[in-house]
Amino acid sequence: MSEQIVCNSCKxxxxxxxxxxxxxxxxxxxxxxxxxxxxxxxxxRYACSKCGFIGPN
Ligand SMILES: [Zn+2]
Ligand SMILES: [Zn+2]
Incomplete structure (x- = not known):
């Protein structure tokens, strides 16, 4: 199990x-x-790299 999970906000x-x-x-x-x-x-905040959506709202 070497998959790394990274926080979208703080990386x-x-x-x-x-x-x-x-x-x-x-x-x-x-x-x-x-x-x-x-x-x-x-x-x-988080951002989707695919569509550019910025949350959390
Ligand atoms: Zn974080
Ligand atoms: Zn998206």
Missing amino acids: KRITNKAGTTMFPCPKCAGEEIVRCEHCREIVS
């Missing part, structure tokens, strides 16, 4: 999946958005 590697959320892009569903617990807490 940090996810080492502890607790509190991490993953969901498909709300707009195009073409990319899996990953957000770590920290970025959820501070409501950090």
Whole structure:
């Protein structure tokens, strides 16, 4: 298992999946958005590299 999961907002590697959320892009569903617990807490923005959607709204 060498797949690396990286937070979409802070680009940090996810080492502890607790509190991490993953969901498909709300707009195009073409990319899996990953957000770590920290970025959820501070409501950090994420961006889809496929369609350019910027969340969290
Ligand atoms: Zn993060
Ligand atoms: Zn998208």
